[in-house]
Amino acid sequence: MLDRIAQLRQILDGSRYTVALCGSGMLEEGGLEGLKKQDRAYYIEEKYGCAVEEMYTSAFYNTRPEQFFDFYKNEILGRIPRETATAGALADIERAGKLQCIIDTNVYEQMERGGCTNVINLHGSIYQNQCPRCKRMYPMSYIVESKRVPLCETCNVPIRPLVSLTGEMVDSRNMTRTTQEIAQADVLLLLGTTLGSEVFKQYVKYFSGRYLVVIHKEGHYTDRGADLVILDYPMNVLPLLHYEEKTGETGE
Numbered sequence: 388m389l390d391r392i393a394q395l396r397q398i399l400d401g402s403r404y405t406v407a408l409c410g411s412g413m414l415e416e417g418g419l420e421g422l423k424k425q426d427r428a429y430y431i432e433e434k435y436g437c438a439v440e441e442m443y444t445s446a447f448y449n450t451r452p453e454q455f456f457d458f459y460k461n462e463i464l465g466r467i468p469r470e471t472a473t474a475g476a477l478a479d480i481e482r483a484g485k486l487q488c489i490i491d492t493n494v495y496e497q498m499e500r501g502g503c504t505n506v507i508n509l510h511g512s513i514y515q516n517q518c519p520r521c522k523r524m525y526p527m528s529y530i531v532e533s534k535r536v537p538l539c540e541t542c543n544v545p546i547r548p549l550v551s552l553t554g555e556m557v558d559s560r561n562m563t564r565t566t567q568e569i570a571q572a573d574v575l576l577l578l579g580t581t582l583g584s585e586v587f588k589q590y591v592k593y594f595s596g597r598y599l600v601v602i603h604k605e606g607h608y609t610d611r612g613a614d615l616v617i618l619d620y621p622m623n624v625l626p627l628l629h630y631e632e633k634t635g636e637t638g639e
């Protein structure tokens with residue numbers, strides 16, 4: 388793997404604009420199993436009497452808010468993935484001027500928690516919650532601590548977590564920004580995702596840069612479309628690039 392690391396370092400060093408895409412593999416390395424993985428999907432259906440596909444939707448939120456928040460608080464807010472070495476390594480690459488934008492499809496702000504700054508949360512964030520009427524923002528703790536359905540203190544209507552639920556349009560500003568970032572990238576890093584990703588496919592087609600790099604635990608037949616593929620968790624790869632700032636002289 389070491390020659391691939393050296394190759395990646397060379398690609399990044401030579402890049403004038405790098406964009407990273409973070410997919411569901413980032414959750415996995417953070418210790419969270421995807422909601423749709425079979426065992427967990429089965430457990431959830433047993434517990435709530437409904438499938439994930441049915442509950443994590445705007446229709447469910449609108450028509451059955453009590454059940455929605457029961458599910459949301461336990462299964463989403465109750466199981467936040469930890470930040471991994473990936474976030475810190477990406478923050479180091481950002482500071483070195485070799486990473487201009489991170490596009491995260493997960494809703495847990497793993498990258499910001501690790502110190503990254505230029506992040507687009509394409510599907511929103513669990514830390515952003517808003518009253519649909521007066522637009523007041525509420526912290527996640529307010530949602531967690533509410534007894535049943537979290538209500539706006541002023542308007543008394545259910546507060547909306549600003550995450551994209553299935554069946555909704557993704558925020559069009561985020562879509563536009565994502566497309567623009569990818570279109571101007573020289574290097575595109577796919578972290579914890581593949582070229583076959585349903586979510587990213589529609590954006591990756593705008594990439595016309597020089598190097599497409601996939602770092603993912605599992606190989607995929609679409610990998611042959613990439614210039615460099617490293618089959619491992621990004622947290623095992625990115626710190627080996629050693630972009631961290633040198634803090635003073637080391638002895639002698």
Ligand SMILES: [Zn+2]
Pocket residue numbers: 518519520521522523539540541542543
């Ligand atoms: Zn309100």
